[in-house]
Amino acid sequence: MNTHSTSEESEAYIALGANLGDRAGTLRAALDRLDQVEGIRIVRCSKVYETEPVGYLDQPQFLNMAAALQTSLSPEELLQKMLDIETQLGRTRDIRYGPRTVDLDLLWVEGQQMDTPDLTLPHPRMMERAFVLVPLSDIVPQNEQSSRLRKLITAALLDIDGKEGIKLWTTSVWEGGSGHSVS
Numbered sequence: 001m002n003t004h005s006t007s008e009e010s011e012a013y014i015a016l017g018a019n020l021g022d023r024a025g026t027l028r029a030a031l032d033r034l035d036q037v038e039g040i041r042i043v044r045c046s047k048v049y050e051t052e053p054v055g056y057l058d059q060p061q062f063l064n065m066a067a068a069l070q071t072s073l074s075p076e077e078l079l080q081k082m083l084d085i086e087t088q089l090g091r092t093r094d095i096r097y098g099p100r101t102v103d104l105d106l107l108w109v110e111g112q113q114m115d116t117p118d119l120t121l122p123h124p125r126m127m128e129r130a131f132v133l134v135p136l137s138d139i140v141p142q143n144e145q146s147s148r149l150r151k152l153i154t155a156a157l158l159d160i161d162g163k164e165g166i167k168l169w170t171t172s173v174w175e176g177g178s179g180h181s182v183s
């Protein structure tokens with residue numbers, strides 16, 4: 001993972017989930033593909049958690065994790081890259097909140113708030129979801145710039161039910177990075 005950053009980059013946080021097929025392999029492939037996109041670098045990954053399904057219960061357990069990115073893309077461009085990678089990895093949209101090979105959600109982009117038909121930031125359901133907040137808490141630093149997000153996560157985690165349905169699965173599925181620079 002390359003930690004160099006330039007002033008045109010923004011920090012962004014994403015959530016990843018998978019509950020069909022080779023779940024860990026799919027998470028790894030999604031991270032590899034994202035890191036290979038020009039203008040996206042993965043800078044930190046959370047641990048991986050096995051989680052009880054929420055919303056639609058009759059489906060297998062998920063693996064969930066979160067990642068921090070540095071990106072020179074706009075939020076809309078970043079989301080489009082994420083949706084393309086979901087499709088490449090076999091994601092179909094059948095049942096709302098139902099089983100999926102991979103789900104990539106854009107949670108937070110530094111300095112960005114929006115609500116358009118295609119993109120809402122911060123992600124509208126992130127603060128209700130322990131399967132998002134527990135991994136995210138691994139990777140949001142305690143520094144000045146990110147402290148607002150850290151405070152929101154800490155407060156939401158105190159309130160939320162469902163943390164007992166979340167177990168550490170492995171400390172990492174992705175070690176690498178292409179190391180290319182973002183320009």
Ligand SMILES: Nc1ncnc2c1ncn2[C@@H]1O[C@H](COP(=O)(O)OP(=O)(O)OP(=O)(O)O)[C@@H](O)[C@H]1O
Nearest residue numbers: 096097103104105106107118119120121122123125
């Ligand atoms: N912050 C966001 N991150 C990801 N998708 C978003 C976001 N805001 C809006 N969307 C839109 O939501 C659409 C549906 O996403 P998706 O099918 O992954 O939903 P879901 O995973 O079933 O539910 P949820 O969004 O609650 O996780 C996407 O096509 C995208 O345009």
Ligand SMILES: Nc1nc2c(c(=O)[nH]1)N=C(CO)CN2
Nearest residue numbers: 017051052053054062097131
């Ligand atoms: N545990 C868990 N449950 C879910 C998940 C998920 O990623 N993990 N994603 C959903 C659709 O967004 C619905 N339910």
